[in-house]
Amino acid sequence: MSEPMDAYDALPFPRTVVALNTLDFVKGIEDQAIFNHSLRSYLYGRLLGERQGLLPDRDYDDELLFLGCLLHDVGLTHEGNRDCCFHLDGADLAVDFLTEQGVSPERAEVVWDAVALHLHHEIAVRKRPEIALVSTGAGFDLGFEGRPALPADYTDDVHAVLPRLHAAAVVHDTIVGQALDKPQKAPPFTPPGELVRQKTHEVWPTWEQLVTHPSGWNDYDGYRPKT
Template sequence: MTTVYDGLPFPRTDLARAATQFARENVHAAIFNHSMRTYLYGRFLGEHRGLRPDEDYDDELLFLGCVLHDVGLGPKGNGDQRFDIDGADLAAEFLTKQGVDPERIEVVWDAVALHLYFEVASRKQPEIALVTEGAGYDLGPTGPALPPGYADRVHAVLPRLHTGAVLYDLVVEQALAKPQKAPLFSFPGELVRQKTGDAWPTWRQLMDKEPSWHDYDGYRPRTG
């Protein structure tokens, strides 16, 4: 069941309401608003391709993936993994407690865990792909243009509150406290590198670091 909330369509099932409250209580207001806008933009991008809510995809599942996709950036989701994986685990834990079927939980887990990997997520089912696409659109609206005035309506209800800057700060803050949350060459790792100015090792340096299999000993690069 979908209704209009301050002029904007959101699923209003009991589960959607519970997930909204859970996200609101567990992430920064800017991240919560970003998560809600992610659904609106994901749904818009789906409709632009002719995908109809609750006909071509499960609208409640899309909403759950969107509203929960950044819960790993809140204190409750700040574990020892990258924030996307911690968030997926926390989302699954929440949905399990709500009595959601494992098959549906798996879709949401995938949507949250894959939302930083556009090339992978975009080839998945709409309930996964549109989370990534909607989140990306909210941070940089490339692609089809929104209807005139729609962004203003969305921002009036869900103000940006410096979303991009807050997202950066939260990812870096977590990773500086727990370096394992920002592996080399990952999205969190790149944000930390930008913050600290530290240089990443080259591939050769990684391969030569002890303990090593010494794959470069005696190696002659191919030519021609």
């Protein structure tokens, strides 16, 4: 059984109309494990930002960070399952929803970037904090960004309200399940593509095979590498 909305009253997040409407929207379409992960991504991203000296609504727009974190995995829902990699599908669904909420194109574009780039941490961290901290928070929650020292009582409190529910396993299986059904969602050498390769043991084409077919340019015909 999912948690009632008042279960999140003690969590520190923006209470704007758009933020609350987005919370309702995402909770209504996401698996509970992924929804909990999305909220934890915000809480951890904001705290890790503070460790970098970044304060909400002083150094970045807290509502935009919240929206980016909350929406970053909506590509893993039935509604967000379109025809591209899930992070791009999710970015498109996020903008569709925010536009319906009256969010300006400029603000919606920041959320699009945050969702689309959250798998590419090395790029995201070079962007504005509202984008960088989505990737940082999401990666930390799934264990990709190491374990910086956060107060144990804080993480315990977060997990008490937002239990993990096997989050990493659920995210993995949802990505792979979508891609097995629609192979174009997991091109070679992308994060979704790598997860599918690990699952299926498929052999990826080499660089030479990729650039030779279907272009037919034959750049390798007669080529001798420099020594």
